[in-house]
Amino acid sequence: MRRPIRGMLVSLSISLGSLHASHSLHGQAVEARIGRFYDSTGWTSYRLGVARPLGGVFRVQIHADYLRRVGNVGSVAGVGTDLTAFRTGGEGPYLIAGLSGGLGSGSSNDFTDFWGSWSAGAGYDVFPVSFMSIGAEGRWRQLSLGSRGGVELVLGLAIHGGGGSSPPHGARPPIPPDAPLLEADPIAGPPTKPASSSTAPPQALNDAIVATAAEAMGRRYTYGGTGTNGDGFDCSGLIQYSYGKHGIALPRRSLDQAREGRKIERKLKLLAPADILTFSNHGGRVSHVGMYIGGGRFIHSATRGVQVSVLSAEDPYGRWWYKRWVGVRRIVR
Numbered sequence: 001m002r003r004p005i006r007g008m009l010v011s012l013s014i015s016l017g018s019l020h021a022s023h024s025l026h027g028q029a030v031e032a033r034i035g036r037f038y039d040s041t042g043w044t045s046y047r048l049g050v051a052r053p054l055g056g057v058f059r060v061q062i063h064a065d066y067l068r069r070v071g072n073v074g075s076v077a078g079v080g081t082d083l084t085a086f087r088t089g090g091e092g093p094y095l096i097a098g099l100s101g102g103l104g105s106g107s108s109n110d111f112t113d114f115w116g117s118w119s120a121g122a123g124y125d126v127f128p129v130s131f132m133s134i135g136a137e138g139r140w141r142q143l144s145l146g147s148r149g150g151v152e153l154v155l156g157l158a159i160h161g162g163g164g165s166s167p168p169h170g171a172r173p174p175i176p177p178d179a180p181l182l183e184a185d186p187i188a189g190p191p192t193k194p195a196s197s198s199t200a201p202p203q204a205l206n207d208a209i210v211a212t213a214a215e216a217m218g219r220r221y222t223y224g225g226t227g228t229n230g231d232g233f234d235c236s237g238l239i240q241y242s243y244g245k246h247g248i249a250l251p252r253r254s255l256d257q258a259r260e261g262r263k264i265e266r267k268l269k270l271l272a273p274a275d276i277l278t279f280s281n282h283g284g285r286v287s288h289v290g291m292y293i294g295g296g297r298f299i300h301s302a303t304r305g306v307q308v309s310v311l312s313a314e315d316p317y318g319r320w321w322y323k324r325w326v327g328v329r330r331i332v333r
Contacts, residue, residue: 031061031158042070049082059084065100075109076145078102080117092284093124096139106145116144119152126284133158202332205246206274209332213242213291213299213306220305226252233301235288239276242291248331254278257329258286264328268296268311271328277311278327286326 033047049063061082068075080100087094101116121139137154222232227241236254243250250257258278264270271277271292277300279288290300290309298321299308310318311325 031063033154035154036070037067037152043067043074044070051082054083059087063100065102067104069106073108074104074106075111076102076104076106076115077111078104078115084123087123087125092281093122095122096120096137098139101144113145118142121152123154123156125156125158206272206332209242209246209248209274210291210293210299212245213238214293216241216301216306217299217308218305219301221301221303225301233306235290235301238299238301238306239289239291243331250331254289255286257289258327259329261329261331262333264330266325266328272330274332276329276331277325278329279321279324280326281324288324290321292328 031047031049031051033045035045035047037043037045044067046066047063049061051059051061054060061084062079063082064077064079066075066077078101080098082096082098085095086092087096097118097120099116099118101114103111103113104115105111105113119139119141121137123135123137125133125135133156135154135156135158137152137156139152139154141150141152216227216233216238219227220232221234222237223234224237225232225234226237227233233241236252236257239254239257240250240252250260257276261276264275273292273294275292277290277292277298278286279290280286288300288302290298292298292311293308296312296318297308297310299306301307302309309321311322312318313322315322
């Protein structure tokens, strides 16, 4: 890399999944990249990294990098980190900055020279489906070897787990089901006696569906989880499970659940128990779902497992959800 380095990096970024072992709906993500950085002969680049939320609008990725000269001897390897702002798992723009460095050589395969790089730019993600995003990214990258800089362009395809985003770091823990209600509502909390099937009267059936969801309180969040054999749930898995126990089949994905039933105006006073609440970042496609249980509260599988959260513009924790609340679907008429 001592030769002049000019050009652009065009890469395909594939997120391989989410490892939801900690407090994030989109949790950790493993991301692999392959691309090309062009000088007179060009370099093939490879990247493997792990990303996770830092809290609020920020995410960080730690990655390993390897570049090999195309058709000639020369390779470099190292590690780096990227920090993104506003890339919280929804559709829209974001900012990115990164640092990387390591050892290598532009004229041999001996890792004898130090190299470093900084970059900064912006990107944009769109979500054709809830679990997959397609995006474009542009950066200015400056490399120490050869003291050359250039524009870096990235085309991305990302597979997201679970659906949803991370609430602010250090936010108030989710409230218990028996916490005081915030508004008058048809029920004072999750009922305790489930109905046996979807032939029950609508109110009794809705109460039974909520009760089934409440019975799962405390179950851990599991990416792709449907509660099978005592396993945990992801957000849409909990909704599908709760309705399915009462003979109502719903699609598996949150994006598809957001099309079921009848649309209800997005006002707290119009909500009824068992309504499906849909959430999205940046006003994009639905990325998280929960079930309204009354009193301005909803039950969902999120960062700390199956929990009850408040839906309020005034509550510090509930405000985060309230701002991302985009719709209501009523399944039982």
